[in-house]
Amino acid sequence: MTDFAAARHNMVESQVRVNSVTDERVIDALAAVPRERFVPTARQGIAYMDEDVKIADGTPPRFLMEPRVFAKLVQLAEIGADDLVLDVGCGSGYSTAVLSRVAGTVVALECDEALAAQAGATLSDLSVDNAVVVTGALPEGYAKQAPYDVIFINGMVSSVPESLQKQLREDGRLVCVLGDGVSGRARLYVRSGDSFSGRDAFDANVRFLPGFEPVESFVF
Known part of the structure; x- marks a missing residue:
């Protein structure tokens, strides 16, 4: 039987701290949230491996x-204790559980109704009451709860839609992984008036979220 507490401790010490994550609030949140609760039972044994873990089939x-x-990415967003955060693509709710420990309130957006129901049930079971x-x-x-202090996009995107940009408040931050599915870069965007400027932060290659994949163009 897997010792999940030990696996969680090892994840923090061998994957997080050694990769320039120094924000103790982020580290404490990762050390507290049981990641295994947010993956299918058959994959709980690999919940703490340094790789993406499949939680649902679909396209993608x-x-x-x-x-x-x-x-x-969470550290890059510099989330304050009173911040309102939009978690885009919350999946089964793990990201929301972590974000809820460093933010004031989290709005977790999910397109898959089954995953959304699972996320809500697990978060409730873990007594997460600010999400x-x-x-x-x-x-x-x-948009109903906008503007947000932080928008956290929970996967790779080929571009950042204007609809999301407009939901940031002044000086609000958006973090994501921008890429083509082969390689990507984590980016931090900041809204200033009508300006939306970004900078690269570090190399990253994660999976696309639904609706953010590159649009294939036809060649004649």
């Missing part, structure tokens, strides 16, 4: 982001 399939990249799970198309965000 859905994954928990690997711990190293996830932790660095709400909503459903909808991921690239559209959730």
Whole structure:
């Protein structure tokens, strides 16, 4: 039987701390949230491996982001204790559980109704009371609760939709992995008035979220 507490400790020490994650609030959140609760029973034994873990089939399939990249993205967002965060593509809810420990409130957006129901049930079971799970198309965000201090995109994107940019408040931050599916870079964007500027932060290669894949062009 897997000792999940030991596996979680090893994940923090061997995957997170050694990869320039120094924010103790982020580290404490990762050390507290039982990642195994957010993956299918058959995959709980690999929940803490340094790789993306499949949580649902589909087009595209859905994954928990690997711990190293996830932790660095959360740190990059510099989330404050009173911040309102939109978690785009929350999947089974793991990212929301972690974000809820460093933010004031989290709105968890999911397009898959089964995953959304699972996320809501698991978060409730873990007594996460400052997060709400909503459903909808991921690239559209959730304007009803905007503007957000932080938008956390939980997977790779080929571009950042204007609809999400507009849901940031002034000086709000958006973090994501921008790429083509072969390689990618974690990026931090900041909104200033009508300007939306970004900078590369570190190399990362994670899975695409539904609705964010590159659009294939026809060649005549």
